[in-house]
Amino acid sequence: MLAMLLLNPDRVVSIDRISEAIWNGRPPATARTQVAICVAELRKAFRSAGFRDDVVLTSSPGYMLRRADHELDVLSFQARVAEARSLTARREFERATEAYDAALGLWRGRALCDISSAVVEIEVERLQEQKLVVQEERTALHLQLGRHRELISELTTLVEEQPLREQTRAQLMLAQYRAGRRAEAMETFRQARRHFIDEIGLEPGPILQELHEAILSDDPSVRLPSRQSRASSTSIPAGTFPADISAFCGRDKELSDLDILLHRPPGVVGLLTGSAGIGKSALAVHWAHRAADRFPGGVLYVNLHDCCRTPQDSDAVDVLHTCLRQLGIAACDVPGDLDDARSLYRGLTQKRDVLVVLDNVASYRQVRHVIPGGTGARALITSRNQISELIDTSLWLRVQPVGHEEAAEMLGALVGHRAAAEPRALRELAELCDRIPAALRIAGTKLIAKPHWPIQRLTSRMRDPRTRLDHLEHGEQSLRRRFQTGYQRLAPEAARMFRLLGGLETAEFGLHDAATLLRLDTGEAENTLESLVDAHLLEGVDGLETDEACYRFLPLLGAFARELHRAEERTAEAARSKPPRLVAAGGKRELRFAM
Structure with a gap:
């Protein structure tokens, strides 16, 4: 009973939930009476311990433990962890390790280890996972500070307790390598590989695989950072940002417009949209090189290659981890938990003047975690799509063909x-x-x-x-091929309209022409046409002489649409010209047409 209330301070726990925890889902008929007796005994115990006010309150449909000014160890743990993360974000590593040590010092073994209840055990596992994450964060800081030798014994014990926890094992490998025990680091990886294959039938994940390769090649990324680089708050690895475009010329107006971004409030992003091949990436890279001196914290660059596949939810995590690594966080030290990684990133960019260039973005969800909010930080995004979530908070430029x-x-x-x-x-x-x-x-x-x-x-x-x-x-x-990748991501109805428009004799046409062609009402036709405009496969034209909406193809996009239209016509003609064939079915000869 007490465990359920302590796990939910200042929240009402229903009698049904308490009964489920106490009797593991099979409460007796007298459950409510017995719960009430438990509450009475708890209140008596609290009064005997010197608590003057009621700690356990009756509140429909159950009971609540009132925290008030009382101290609860799990909340103290979470507060000290939050403090440690804040100090880490400000790169006050020494003080952060002290806060982590204080948080972990509250633990004396497994939480609630003498209570056998399926409901409580679920909460215990959640607390245990929090503890393990905090241990990994603390270890990452100690590694950053060069305390690898002191960590080996502790990490060896943790690996024995949690053999499938890749982050902890990677930290042990790194500590062994930095302590000059490279052979032991390799053996730790081989043990991991055997254990993973025997237990779950899988090879170790990318964290261990990449670290193994880095140690084999003595990659600089796994060596102990110098004292100067450990103290630096603006160190960003070189080689992550593309070289400037050698043959770049023109775009004077667009570059001048982008310069306005330097004077906009925090949170405003530069958004470059346009069709395939229009020069969005080149413009972004060239401007970033030109403005790099305004960002002493460095330039982060991530190319999301939106044309290659449909965006995934995992893209957001990958982008966040990539930015953290470019900010100098070793791969093995990047928090696995999304909230922790996001908190670390925000802390690192809050006081840095950094430019984050996000190239070929397909959707807002891919980049929502890495748009910086610091006073001197800015983000520049290129996309073939109109990212509606950003349009009202962005300096938005629709990139057109050059003059x-x-x-x-x-x-x-x-x-x-x-x-x-x-x-x-x-x-x-x-x-x-x-x-x-x-x-x-x-x-x-x-x-x-x-x-x-x-x-x-x-x-x-x-x-x-x-x-x-x-x-x-x-x-x-x-x-x-560039056009093809954009076309393949259209909705079926939009793709069909794009092909059919390729059959028109003119590159410019009105809404009525398109509606007639597709046998749609004007509302449906306009929605589909506007989706092609949003995908930069069609242009809207100002209708000065008529109220009817007008559209047009760029000549090369029109040529591409005509190719698709002719290919569809040839396929249909070939299907119509196939001769019928006789097949036997159920003892009868039937005439069927091959399609």
């Missing part, structure tokens, strides 16, 4: 001296590329690879819209 002069300049920078010899062909080629940076780069690299081609040869080949996309492929670069 006419900029497109020719970008292409000229790639092909070198040949640009001056054929200026008209160069300008026409830039227009045939829709002034899309990815298309310009592909065309430029193709001309570099074919020095015997005049620019006019590629320009002439690209004039035919039916084969234009064929000429925007070179090596691993393919504009068609």
Whole structure:
């Protein structure tokens, strides 16, 4: 009875719940009477111990333990852990270890170990998990402070008690390695591998596997940090941020607009949206290099490759862990618990002037934990989607094709001296590329690879819209493939409309045309068209001469839609032209059409 009340201070515990705990789900008919007798005995015990006020109160539908000014060890534990985490976030590691030690010093074995109750045991397991997480956090700090030798004995005991706990075993391996006992670290991994395979039939997870590889190769990431780097609060590993774009040119207005982000309040993010290949990532990377001096805490960079797959819930955890590692937290020290990792990240970025670049984001849920809130911190996000959760709190730029002069300049920078010899062909080629940076780069690299081609040869080949996309492929670069990945993520109805619109004779059309084509009412048609606009596969056009909504394709996207439409028509025609075949069924000959 007392255990149930202590586990729920200041909360009413129903008589039914108490009865379930005491009699393991099989209470006798006299359960309510016996519970009332227990309460009376508890109150008597508290009064005998010197408590003047009632500690156990009657409150429908059960009873409540009133905490008031009394001290409860589990709440003291949680308060000291919160203090330790706050100190860790401020990188006051010495004081944080003292707070962790005080929290763990409250434990004297397993909680409530003399009570046999299935309900209580569930709560005990939860408390035990909290304790293990706190032990790992404390150990991570001691490793950060170079106290690896003192930890080996303690960690060896913990591993014996919890052989399947990967984080603890990884910390033991790291302590052994830093103490010059590399062979023992390797043996600890081999023991883990045998135990995992024997017990659960699985190889160790990525934490142990990555640490094993790092120790084998003497990777710098697992060595003991120098005293200077341990004290530093702005150390971010090099090599995590892409190099600046060598052939970047133009985008003066967009860069100037992004500079406004430096003066916006905390929490405002820069959001760059646009179609595939439009140059969002290049713009973000170039601006980040240009503004890097304003962020002495460093630049964090995560590429989420949104075009490769449907976003997963696990992406948010992966992004958070990646940012923590870039902030200097060793992989084995990154908290496994999401709340703990988020708290550590917020603490690290609260007082740092950092720029967080999140490239190719598909949804808000992927990045919601890593948007910094510090006064001098900022986030810059690129996406093909309109991330509605951010639009009202962002500096939002819809990235368009580059200007006419900029497109020719970008292409000229790639092909070198040949640009001056054929200026008209160069300008026409830039227009045939829709002034899309990815298309310009592909065309430029193709001309570099074919020095015997005049620019006019590629320009002439690209004039035919039916084969234009064929000429925007070179090596691993393919504009068609970029379009394809965005198209594949459309809802079925939107994908069907995109294909059917490819059958129109014009690149610009009205809402009525689309509704007639799909045999939809105008409301349904407009919703589907707007989803294509949101996915940057279609553009809305200001209807100045009519109230009807109008839309248009960029020429290359229109060519892609026509390819899909022709492919669908060929498939349908092939199905119609298949001859019927006779098959036997139930002793009869039936005429069936192969589909």
